[in-house]
Amino acid sequence: MTRRGKTVHAVKARRRRFIWAAVGTVALAALLAYVFVFSRHGYLRRRELLRENERLQTELERLRAENARLREELSRLDDPEAVEKLAREELGLVKEGETVYRFVEKDKGRANAQEGQTAPKRP
Numbered sequence: 001m002t003r004r005g006k007t008v009h010a011v012k013a014r015r016r017r018f019i020w021a022a023v024g025t026v027a028l029a030a031l032l033a034y035v036f037v038f039s040r041h042g043y044l045r046r047r048e049l050l051r052e053n054e055r056l057q058t059e060l061e062r063l064r065a066e067n068a069r070l071r072e073e074l075s076r077l078d079d080p081e082a083v084e085k086l087a088r089e090e091l092g093l094v095k096e097g098e099t100v101y102r103f104v105e106k107d108k109g110r111a112n113a114q115e116g117q118t119a120p121k122r123p
Contacts, residue, residue: 037043076082087093094100 035042039045077086
């Protein structure tokens with residue numbers, strides 16, 4: 001071959017090496033993008049875990065507040081008067097010998113109309 005043939009061959013070889021290097025670089029960049037964005041430890045998973053963490057922190061605060069309220073209520077139940085009040089209000093219990101009076105509304109027609117029913121007709 002002539003000197004010109006070697007130069008053309010060398011240019012083509014350099015071009016092929018450049019193309020393969022570019023393809024390899026693009027493939028490596030795509031692989032890294034996949035790993036950093038879509039993989040199990042990627043950006044999207046991290047965002048999802050941060051949202052889940054915020055939700056759980058909010059729930060934890062709510063549960064701590066409820067727990068504190070229940071502890072306070074439990075400490076109040078050491079008082080016999082508080083236990084009696086709770087039994088009367090929540091359970092409707094009555095002491096022995098007491099009489100319970102229940103009051104019913106005088107105008108049942110209005111109560112039934114408010115509930116979507118009609119009042120019974122009087123003769």
